[in-house]
Amino acid sequence: MVNSNDIHVCGPFGVCRTGSDEKCYCLPGFRPVSSRSWDLGAWNQGCVRRTDISCVDSNIHNVQQENHAFLKIANIKVSGNPIQLNAQSTEECKSICLNNCTCTAYAYQRECIVWNSELWDLKQLSDGNIDGIDIYVRLAASDLQGQDNENKIHHARPMLIAVLGSIFVTLCVFGAVVWTFQKRNANQKAFSSDDPLILYSYSLLQNCTKNFSDKLGQGSFGSVYKGSLPNSQLIAVKKLQGMRQGEKQFQTEVRALGQIHHRNLVRLKGFCLRGAERLLVYELIAKGSLDSHLFNDVKVLDWYTRFHVILGIAKGLHYLHEECHECIIHCDIKPENILVDEDFSPKVADFGLAKLMDRNFSRALTTVRGTIGYLAPEWIAGKRNTELMESGTIKYFPVWAADKIRNGDISEVFDHRMNDTDVQELDRACKVACWCIQDNEAHRPTMQQIVHILQGTRDVGLPPVPAFLQHLVEEYDPGSYSSNV
Structure with missing residues (x-):
């Protein structure tokens, strides 16, 4: 100077x-x-x-x-x-x-x-x-x-020097970024350039989530935090818990999940590896989880929205079961794991995580990992699947719902807070829900059949009450729910 x-x-x-x-x-x-x-x-x-x-x-x-x-x-x-x-x-x-x-x-x-x-x-x-x-x-x-x-x-020369200097500095910075990215990819065995997923650094996600301070919820596989990328795009970051997989195996499984694209599935954007920590980065869905809307006493979801959600979930699961390269079983379908966007289009979340956490899980583990016996009719009635009674006992809503459906009292199952409903759609939804929990695996419809039934292109008969529910019916009085609907 x-x-x-x-x-x-x-x-x-x-x-x-x-x-x-x-x-x-x-x-x-x-x-x-x-x-x-x-x-x-x-x-x-x-x-x-x-x-x-x-x-x-x-x-x-x-x-x-x-x-x-x-x-x-x-x-x-x-x-x-x-x-x-x-x-x-x-x-x-x-x-x-x-x-x-x-x-x-x-x-x-x-x-x-x-x-x-x-x-x-x-x-x-x-x-x-x-x-x-x-x-x-x-x-x-x-x-x-x-x-x-x-x-x-x-003066031409100083200006030229300044311009060339700026270009040189820019090229140096760009070269350093490329070198760092390539080195990080080599060290962490990142995906090829053809992979749709992004490998995020832990420090970036830490900054984007304000040190993981805005917690959206916690589920079977870990906690979820809200974040915002540098381009202002909102994301949901899930910190997985109980991981036993090695880095290579984890990346292989995540790669498979990253190739899954369906309008009724939450899109996986990328992942992060740091030591034993495993993080998944998802798109943030505007209106959050379905349970916050379904069990809301202030604004009641109408029948059209509910049926739209049910059908969308069925289509998403059909894609996972029958259209993916490898069949993916969710294991824990419930309102907390269904997200809805601005148009209330449903998006299934946490799909593939049971497989990601433990490839060798048994049928028994699959049963335990999910929410046992979670029956879809409670989505229609606006009730959770269990309720704590004044006596201290827990009443199981599917017992009452299955009994009503079996006896042809379907009109009592839907949420009376709704102004109206489509009786035929309600009938198909209730029946198909009961068919899905039959004791005999051969009696349960495929997700493709379920989609067709919900759309009215396939007939469905009256389902029997599953044996395990019959035992519960004998133990509990299903009429205890009727006055609360």
Whole structure:
């Protein structure tokens, strides 16, 4: 940076531009005496004209008139001792300087001021500073062409150096980012460029979630936190618990999940590995989980919305069961694991995590891992599947629902807070729900059949009450629920 107290720091015909960018520039039409020294910040040797204007012709006046010109430098402060001459106008002052071969510059401030030697300690003042004057510097006419001679001083070389320097710095930063990314990918055995998933760093997710402070919920597989990526896209970050898989096996399973795309499934955006920690990054669904809407006493979901949700879930599960490269069984379908977007289109969450957590889980483990006997009719009735009674016993809603469906009392099953319902859709939904929990696996419909039944393109008969529910019916009084609906 130029120190304004230094003497002759910018040398002859060198200009110090004051302000935030204090450095030396050559006047337009001039060049540094030593480019190497100038680039290193040693400016005291100053500048010389790009084209010499020495006067050697006998007809000196004609030569000067034809080959010499003056460049206006506005609002500049000049040190030294100029010569004051009598002149009545700017043009007369210009003529005096032009006819004197040793005159390097002139100015007109109510009188003519000329400089007959090199200009030193020039300072380009900032806008608003009225301490400067406008001077006219002598140049070869050819050097005046293309120059901006109104208000600014430009010098091509410093600008070019600045531009090239910026490009160089940008390339260096870009190269460092690429190198870091490639190194991280190599160290963490990241996916190929063809994979749709993103490998996030732990520090990035930590920042995006404000150190995992905004907790959305907790389920069988871990806690979920709300976050926002640098591009302002909202995400949900699940920190998995109880992982026993190695890094390679985990990436293989996550890759398979990342290739799953369906409008009724929550999209997996990426993952993170740090030591034993495993994190999954999902899109954040606008309206959260279904249970917060289904069991809401303030705003009751209408039948159209509920059936739309039921059908969407069935389509999502059909995709997982029968259209994926490898069949994926969810194991824990319940309102807490169903998310809804702005249009209340359902999206199944946490699919594939049972498989991801333990590839060798048994049927018994699958049964235990899920919410046992969670029956879809309670979604229609607006009740949870269990209820704690005043006596301290737990009543099981599916017992009552299955009994009503079996006895043809389906109209009592739907949520009476709704204004109306489609009886045929309600009938199909209730029956198919009971068919899904039959004791005999062969009696349960596939998800494709369920979709067809819900859409009304396939008939469904009256389901029997499953044996395990019959035992519960004998133990508990199903009528205890009827007065609460």
